[in-house]
Amino acid sequence: MAANTPLVGDKETNNWFKACIGLNVTKEGLTNFLCAELQKVHTVVGRSCGNCPIENLIQCPTNPYCNKRTRNYCPFHKSQKPQPCPICDNVKHNIISHHRYGGPSWRNTRAEKWALNYWEIGKCYLPPDGYSSISSVQESDFNGVISIMLNCLHFHTCLSPLCLSPPPPDKQCPLEKFFLRFVRLAEMCDTHPTAR
Numbered sequence: 001m002a003a004n005t006p007l008v009g010d011k012e013t014n015n016w017f018k019a020c021i022g023l024n025v026t027k028e029g030l031t032n033f034l035c036a037e038l039q040k041v042h043t044v045v046g047r048s049c050g051n052c053p054i055e056n057l058i059q060c061p062t063n064p065y066c067n068k069r070t071r072n073y074c075p076f077h078k079s080q081k082p083q084p085c086p087i088c089d090n091v092k093h094n095i096i097s098h099h100r101y102g103g104p105s106w107r108n109t110r111a112e113k114w115a116l117n118y119w120e121i122g123k124c125y126l127p128p129d130g131y132s133s134i135s136s137v138q139e140s141d142f143n144g145v146i147s148i149m150l151n152c153l154h155f156h157t158c159l160s161p162l163c164l165s166p167p168p169p170d171k172q173c174p175l176e177k178f179f180l181r182f183v184r185l186a187e188m189c190d191t192h193p194t195a196r
């Protein structure tokens, strides 16, 4: 759909529609790049054993996961207790060291899939909640794609520092202005470090 096609009569609402279309187009454009780079991250962080769920790899208590209301009962660890696994602990450590704030979003990821699925590694760099059921980059939204690019330090080697800290390199380019504006918005919404 052409971005300048009037959708409804109200100008402000029409602008929001255009912004949504713009977000989707930008996300589509970044999808292949994100997939290719996440595969490199997957190689760098190493192979997990493929058996440990994330609950095994997180000590109890760990904020904000183990919100214990009653002693001896942890809702996060109710089905799995923490267990040391040198192979997965090494992958976990590498994921943490690639996180801009050192606080990956463990609730989103399925650690038993780390061995075979690069997206489960990428999900550690998403916002803290709300993405656990998203099974691919294609299913993710713009905010998810941008969050990974901002939170995973690997992408800081792929992108110009000017993209990561505005002002835009080319003030005349409407696409760059649009993109950077949303990068800043995503940063403002998601810069709080999550607990380790």
Ligand SMILES: [Zn+2]
Pocket: 059, 060, 061, 062, 065, 066, 074, 075, 076, 077
């Ligand atoms: Zn716990």
Ligand SMILES: [Zn+2]
Pocket: 048, 049, 050, 051, 052, 085, 087, 088, 089
């Ligand atoms: Zn393991």
